Amino acid sequence: MAVIVRFVNNKGKVMERFLGLQHVKETSSDALKKSFIQMLDAINTEMNHRFNEVSTELLVCFSCLDPRDSFSKFDVTKLAQLAEIYDADFSNADRATIKDQLATFIIHVRRVDDFITCHDIESLAVKLVETERHMVFPSVYRFIELALLLPVATTSVERVFSAMNIINTDLCNKIADEWLNDLMICYIEKEIFKGLDDKRIMKRFQAIKNRRMNLPRSPHRS
Known part of the structure; x- marks a missing residue:
């Protein structure tokens, strides 16, 4: 099993780092059941908890951050819901001011030429850090970080096993x-x-x- 950590660095760029391998020494049917069934049950429970109707709405909300076509999908109400879904990441003060911050943010990025070249959420994150706007709109930037960390399967895992063959x-x-x-x-x-x-x-x-x-x-x- 390959263990990879995915994070957003201090420049707003998504990074993935290989932490190590967990060698499964026994591959018999009984051993696999002993090693993985409980883990799969736990993952399945977590996935059912996260990727239900609420999580479908979560993906819709994150899509509102897409900077293409001058942020045509941007929706203050839907994005504000993220602060409720990720309640552990936002304080009461954050939630009280999030709609105002989102409204100010969209006016700003649509007027500033620096953001015209942004073509996806990662390029938006990088540009926000380059212009130091991530400090002006901290809650919005936190939404962007959460959106970038959402993928659970990437090509980095495939690279690990290719490297192991070498x-x-x-x-x-x-x-x-x-x-x-x-x-x-x-x-x-x-x-x-x-x-x-x-x-x-x-x-x-x-x-x-x-x-x-x-x-x-x-x-x-x-």
Whole structure:
């Protein structure tokens, strides 16, 4: 099982990060029933709770944030309902002022040229952060973040298993789960690891007192 976290970063862009794998060692029918039936029942209960008539309305409400055609689908009343559905994310003060904030927001974005190029909700989020409007309309921006986090299945999961086929070859199929997990993280999130300073990493491990072996010190170090 692949575990991936989806979030909106401080620039308003949707990010996904691979956290790790959970290796299912037994694949017999009885084992699968023991490992997954309870989990599937819990997920099914949660899905029935979330994706009922209320959740259908939820999707309709989120569609009102679509910036295309000068926010033609924007509806203050429907969007204000989101504050009631996500009551844990909005205070009483937020709910009391949300309609006024939404009304001011739509007037603003339709008049400002910066938002003409927005073609979806993610590009709208990025533009709001770039122009610092996310601080002017915090509740509206929270709606946008919630909308961006709504998808539950993405191509990132498929990339994880494709990467596993590359790493877990015939020569490496006996490596321990922890090692495989570490290799997977380094491979999938290689853009992050490219930015790390090797010298800083070595210095940190050199400073650790309890370790299995001593790392060689850099020959250029004084």
